[in-house]
Amino acid sequence: MPPNDRSSASASVTHTVETAIFDAASGGGNDNHGWDELIEQAVRDNVRSNADVDWGRFNSQAYFDHNYGKLRDDDREIIQVVGDFFARATRGKMVGSAIDVGAGTNLYPAMTMLPYSSQLTLLERAHSNRAWLLRELPEPHESWLDFWDEIREGREHYRPISDPFYVLQERARVTRGNVLTLEEDRYDIGTMFFVAESITTRTDEFQRAVRHFVRSLRHGRPFASAFMRNSSGYYVDGVHFPACSIEEKDVRAALAPVAKNVTISVVESNDLRDGYCGMMVATGFKR
Numbered sequence: 001m002p003p004n005d006r007s008s009a010s011a012s013v014t015h016t017v018e019t020a021i022f023d024a025a026s027g028g029g030n031d032n033h034g035w036d037e038l039i040e041q042a043v044r045d046n047v048r049s050n051a052d053v054d055w056g057r058f059n060s061q062a063y064f065d066h067n068y069g070k071l072r073d074d075d076r077e078i079i080q081v082v083g084d085f086f087a088r089a090t091r092g093k094m095v096g097s098a099i100d101v102g103a104g105t106n107l108y109p110a111m112t113m114l115p116y117s118s119q120l121t122l123l124e125r126a127h128s129n130r131a132w133l134l135r136e137l138p139e140p141h142e143s144w145l146d147f148w149d150e151i152r153e154g155r156e157h158y159r160p161i162s163d164p165f166y167v168l169q170e171r172a173r174v175t176r177g178n179v180l181t182l183e184e185d186r187y188d189i190g191t192m193f194f195v196a197e198s199i200t201t202r203t204d205e206f207q208r209a210v211r212h213f214v215r216s217l218r219h220g221r222p223f224a225s226a227f228m229r230n231s232s233g234y235y236v237d238g239v240h241f242p243a244c245s246i247e248e249k250d251v252r253a254a255l256a257p258v259a260k261n262v263t264i265s266v267v268e269s270n271d272l273r274d275g276y277c278g279m280m281v282a283t284g285f286k287r
């Protein structure tokens, strides 16, 4: 953590401790001893809730340059899984409105849903990322062409779209929002890439994010979600952001109450940064 982050880290621990106290109280516990333990645990673990993080400090261009300035092999593999799944799940039909949750500076999840969606919500909590997306849609970076070629290769449903960036700009709505308060039963297809585990250190918030995402879809609708595996957090332009360290079993457990026919694929990846152990992609349908 850079030195100038220390004051915000201690403020975040204070906030988290308050949250822990509130959680303990609303859980019905009136045992002071339990609260003390919770507080000590939160301080020891340096817990950071989603609300503790100043998302306005997310440097969009630095994140884009590092992650999506060129097409990487791990993204290539994720595209294979997601492109094939959506083709099978929709049978090439237009299903309705789509959502990409926590879009950040990543256009390719939305691009995989283009043939199937008449409207695309790009939901983002960070103002910096919403502003970046609004600038990016009319003037996309060249690297997205390589992502599109990879998506389209061998998949007939994408062929009729001759100008994907025009179609994306026409259909996309950049929207301020929070995955933890998403409205239920609203969308017909959805993606959420590297969000649930990369916005908090808290397992309960990771689970809530996964479940709110899936619940935002209508009954039986398909989704794809990507996760960092065993992530210890990440830096964007020197600012530290939290992560919840998860594996396949955690993704499966988070999805179990809300999704059916779930498949989880592990994607090899080790050179994006330190402190993670590959990626995972989950596909399935809302229960």
Ligand SMILES: C[S@@+](CC[C@H](N)C(=O)[O-])C[C@H]1O[C@@H](n2cnc3c(N)ncnc32)[C@H](O)[C@@H]1O
Pocket: 050, 055, 058, 067, 101, 102, 103, 104, 105, 106, 123, 124, 125, 126, 129, 177, 178, 179, 180, 192, 193, 194, 195, 198, 199
């Ligand atoms: C690691 S980035 C992933 C961005 C992008 N989806 C990708 O594939 O690279 C996490 C994203 O989640 C956003 N985010 C943080 N808290 C959120 C929340 N409560 N609801 C929705 N998005 C959130 C951040 O602003 C950031 O864009």
